[in-house]
Amino acid sequence: MxxxxxxxxxxxxxxxxxxxxxxxxxxxxxxxxxxxxxxxxxxxxxxxxxxxxxxxxxxxxxxxxxxxxxxxxxxxxxxxxxxxxxxxxxxxxxxxxxxxxxLPAEETPQEAEEAQEAPTEKRPAVDHSRCAHHWNDRTDLAAAQCEKDNPLPDVNPAALTAARILEGLTVHHRRRASVKVTGHGVRLDGTVTLTLTLPDGVDYHAPLTEAIVTDADRTEYAARLKAATSEDIHTLTYITVSGRTTKYLSRAKIDKVGALVARNADRGEAWSIAVRNADGNDVTTDFPCFQN
Structure with missing residues (x-):
């Protein structure tokens, strides 16, 4: 209780x-x-x-x-x-x-899950959001067994790369000023998630798109991103009434998605639009859709 x-x-x-x-x-x-x-x-x-x-x-x-x-x-x-x-x-x-x-310290979700798990002959279904190692090392035997029993969903490679290199850095999530990224995973619907650790040690999972790199770690993140991919990945951020949105996209996809965001901005439904390149520089006006 x-x-x-x-x-x-x-x-x-x-x-x-x-x-x-x-x-x-x-x-x-x-x-x-x-x-x-x-x-x-x-x-x-x-x-x-x-x-x-x-x-x-x-x-x-x-x-x-x-x-x-x-x-x-x-x-x-x-x-x-x-x-x-x-x-x-x-x-x-x-x-x-x-x-x-x-208040007494509560069990972590992992501890509660382990305490409730009963031995069974049949291998339980695996929630991929808890299995970040499946994406880091496809030769891992546990990952191979998991993929055999539970086919992995389609995942945006750019988002997966962004999540992987965020590990160890700090991000803003909603109104939390600084939360450390300690892992990543993929939900059954293909959504890339981050494992975030609060100062008191409690972990929780959140979609990658809800996290914003803190100013303190932005340079390190940009360096990691540049080293991790040969594709020209950009970070598109904007705010709507639902909150801040972050997307990790190639330059070509920025042109496509940016046109939709720009139209929303014209209607007053999106604002504070920014695009940063792999070096962390603001390149918003380099894209035709954001030049007006």
Whole structure:
């Protein structure tokens, strides 16, 4: 059973939090974000002096996400004068951190899976998203057996290369400022994923397209990308109402996909468009579709 505790969120913080994509359900594709939203919506709000406070029953995941959002609120108000939000965010960060220290460490997904797995004569079906080594070494016997029993899906080679060379580097994922990439894999539908490790050691999986290389590791990433492929791979990023999107494409595909993105930009449905080459340089205006 998952251990939980309660945390009180000041009204000034919840007023800000209600405007985030997480609270509005836009980030439900991330299980942690969805769990946090549901916990928040099931919270109890009451009057507290001239304001309100919302009591939320939270597990480690919810507390971690709330702490991350509190830190984001602090960062967002660094150059603005919103003292109430700033004080409330600091309070939430302090309370979430203290509450996390009171909860026992949870089993990692791998530990829970190993504990529940029962011996069987028949080889279980393999989820390729947990099998990054299958893509790194096709001569591996386990990989060969897996591919025989479970045919591998079609995968974008450029995306697979990008995921492989990201290992060991740090990326931004959603509102997390810096998460280390510790592995990669492929889902059964062919989606390339990254294994991301939080500062407390907890791993989770996320699509490659949701990760953005941090400024600190961008030079190293560009060097790895240039050394790893002879194809002229570019990184296309843009923002829509659904969040930031990242695509790793050849120059030819940038021309094709870029035309669609440019049309969305003309309609006000996409913005902050940027294309970087393997050296990490901004080459957006080198492409005709982005020259207007």
């Amino acid at each position: 998952t251990a939980t505790t309660t945390i009180n969120l000041p009204g000034a913080f919840t007023d800000w939090f209600d405007g985030t994509g997480l609270a509005q359900g836009q980030d439900d594709s991330d299980p942690e974000c969805k769990a946090t939203r549901l916990a928040y919506q099931n919270g109890t709000t009451r009057r507290a002096g001239r304001g309100t406070t919302t009591r939320v029953t939270a597990d480690r995941t919810t507390l971690t996400v709330l702490a991350e959002y509190a830190q984001h609120c602090i960062n967002a108000n660094a150059d603005e004068t919103v003292p109430a939000e700033l004080r409330a965010a600091h309070t939430v960060l302090k309370r979430a951190t203290e509450a996390l220290a009171t």
